[in-house]
Amino acid sequence: MxxxxxxxxxxxxxxxxxxxxxxxxxxxxxSAHLSLLREDQWSLRNYYLVWRLYKFDVxxxxxxxFFSLAAVLGIAVFLCGxxxxxxxxxxxxLFKIPLFIPFVVVGHAMRVLLAPKGTLNAVLSQVGLINxxxxxxxAFGWIGIAVSLxxxxxxxxxxxxxxxxxxxxxxxxxxxRNFGASGFRQIKDILLPMSxxxxxxxxxxxxxxxxxxxxxxxxxxxxxxxxxxxIDVYYRINYQMDYGTAxxxxxxxxxxxxxxxxxxxxxxxxx
Amino acid sequence: MIPRTxxxxxxxxxxxxxxxxxxxLVIWSFAEKWYWPHLFPQQxxxxxxxxxxxxxxxxxxxxGFLIAVVVTVLxxxxxxxxxxxxxxxxxxxxxxxxxxxxxxxxxxxxPVFVNSTTLLYRVNLGGKFWGVVLIHxxxxxxxxxxTMTAVFKSVPETLEEAAINLGASRFKSFYSxxxxxxxxxxxxxxxxxxxxxxxxxxxxxxVGSPFVLTLPVYMYRTSVGYxxxxxxxxxxxxxxxxxxxxxxxxxxxxxxxxxxxxRI
Numbered sequence: 001m002x003x004x005x006x007x008x009x010x011x012x013x014x015x016x017x018x019x020x021x022x023x024x025x026x027x028x029x030x031s032a033h034l035s036l037l038r039e040d041q042w043s044l045r046n047y048y049l050v051w052r053l054y055k056f057d058v059x060x061x062x063x064x065x066f067f068s069l070a071a072v073l074g075i076a077v078f079l080c081g082x083x084x085x086x087x088x089x090x091x092x093x094l095f096k097i098p099l100f101i102p103f104v105v106v107g108h109a110m111r112v113l114l115a116p117k118g119t120l121n122a123v124l125s126q127v128g129l130i131n132x133x134x135x136x137x138x139a140f141g142w143i144g145i146a147v148s149l150x151x152x153x154x155x156x157x158x159x160x161x162x163x164x165x166x167x168x169x170x171x172x173x174x175x176x177r178n179f180g181a182s183g184f185r186q187i188k189d190i191l192l193p194m195s196x197x198x199x200x201x202x203x204x205x206x207x208x209x210x211x212x213x214x215x216x217x218x219x220x221x222x223x224x225x226x227x228x229x230x231i232d233v234y235y236r237i238n239y240q241m242d243y244g245t246a247x248x249x250x251x252x253x254x255x256x257x258x259x260x261x262x263x264x265x266x267x268x269x270x271x
Numbered sequence: 272m273i274p275r276t277x278x279x280x281x282x283x284x285x286x287x288x289x290x291x292x293x294x295x296l297v298i299w300s301f302a303e304k305w306y307w308p309h310l311f312p313q314q315x316x317x318x319x320x321x322x323x324x325x326x327x328x329x330x331x332x333x334x335g336f337l338i339a340v341v342v343t344v345l346x347x348x349x350x351x352x353x354x355x356x357x358x359x360x361x362x363x364x365x366x367x368x369x370x371x372x373x374x375x376x377x378x379x380x381x382p383v384f385v386n387s388t389t390l391l392y393r394v395n396l397g398g399k400f401w402g403v404v405l406i407h408x409x410x411x412x413x414x415x416x417x418t419m420t421a422v423f424k425s426v427p428e429t430l431e432e433a434a435i436n437l438g439a440s441r442f443k444s445f446y447s448x449x450x451x452x453x454x455x456x457x458x459x460x461x462x463x464x465x466x467x468x469x470x471x472x473x474x475x476x477x478v479g480s481p482f483v484l485t486l487p488v489y490m491y492r493t494s495v496g497y498x499x500x501x502x503x504x505x506x507x508x509x510x511x512x513x514x515x516x517x518x519x520x521x522x523x524x525x526x527x528x529x530x531x532x533x534r535i
Binding site for chain 2: 005006009012013015016017019020021022023024025026027028030031034082086088090091093094095096097098099100101102103104105106107108109110111112113118119120122123126151156159160208209211212214215218219230233234237243246247249250251253254257260
């Protein structure tokens with residue numbers, strides 16, 4: 001390349017790079033830096049506080065992320081199998097809708113639906129399924145968060161898994177059918193094994209996004225422990241101005257996302 | 272084959288799963304009086320719609336819209352040339368540059384944005400319009416760089432070489448050959464960026480509060496303040512652009528773009 005072209009490229013690349021480096025890369029690194037400072041002294045006290053105060057919250061977050069991911073993938077594998085084998089355009093379209101509904105709206109909708117005096121309990125009480133003086137609460141607990149995350153991510157999962165299933169050649173399925181394979185067997189023995197790689201990428205991505213979910217637990221969390229980690233970070237800053245512990249907790253969340261992030265970065269950059 | 276009735280049952284079930292949670296929003300937005308445990312409100316009307324459309328919400332709506340327009344224009348202007356360069360030229364450190372634009376996707380945003388907020392306050396942009404624009408651009412750039420690089424890669428290089436062989440400059444070949452061919456992809460990417468900015472919550476809450484208010488943050492505040500009608504109306508307003516996109520563009524959009532929308 002000529003020197004002038006090189007300089008032109010540099011000028012072109014500079015503004016977007018500068019923004020992302022300034023407002024993501026540098027703050028990302030300063031998380032690590034600030035997490036090791038306590039009253040301007042190097043110390044591990046922040047991490048000790050994270051261990052003492054938030055170890056159950058970390059487990060709680062992991063539990064919600066794993067549970068939701070398992071549910072989403074479990075449903076998507078069979079739903080997409082049905083859509084791939086028997087094709088149902090209406091159902092396929094319906095499951096695309098949540099893609100376009102932002103997380104905050106999902107949080108609010110689920111809050112209205114699942115609260116103790118929410119719409120779902122009103123419906124159930126009409127048919128006498130619940131005790132009206134002591135309505136059960138699904139929102140304000142881990143199930144409410146999980147349901148919201150599952151609802152929103154299912155759309156993404158259906159899109160990705162169905163894409164992978166569609167790229168499986170029809171002849172494999174025909175061969176299986178000729179030997180008398182049922183729909184279930186076609187999914188389990190052909191579609192699923194042949195789209196394992198795409199499923200892993202989709203799963204990795206959704207796991208990080210669930211781990212890092214903030215607006216959903218903020219909307220339908222209980223406000224009391226146990227909380228999801230992102231809420232802890234936010235409260236630590238907002239109510240206690242404790243940047244040290246908040247950043248230590250942030251670093252813990254990066255490490256949780258790291259294994260998955262590494263995998264994700266590798267597969268993407270191979271493309 | 273699956274019988275027709277069973278297929279219809281499937282459609283109904285999917286409809287309940289998808290519209291169930293959303294329908295409560297619609298009912299709440301029209302409810303003027305609704306005592307528990309009645310299935311439907313005692314009194315319905317447009318009272319809250321009328322109230323909401325003159326108050327704070329209108330400001331949140333217009334501010335959010337303005338921010339989204341500015342973010343989209345700026346992002347496009349600085350991303351199109353970069354995406355072209357990344358797709359075509361053997362520039363140094365290319366993997367590293369692409370890596371920088373992947374990081375914000377791969378790690379939790381909130382703990383990073385907490386520190387970004389400190390940095391923005393240091394240059395006096397915290398709680399300001401331009402601070403919110405900048406924090407939106409971090410996410411928007413990631414979406415835009417990746418989609419548009421893919422778009423330019425899909426335009427055959429031979430067409431440009433033909434133009435260059437016929438005496439066009441590199442800029443001319445970009446402007447009158449690659450750019451028009453890439454337009455559909457650029458439009459998809461533009462809509463993605465616009466919707467991202469319109470729906471962005473975390474960054475706006477941290478950087479903008481309490482001075483810059485967009486619709487998602489407004490909805491969050493009213494929802495946790497138990498102004499359920501107001502919050503539900505805001506939620507419905509937030510859904511409109513996305514649903515419009517889905518209905519109008521679903522057929523033209525490749526699934527990789529659609530999947531990006533799922534991350535908002």
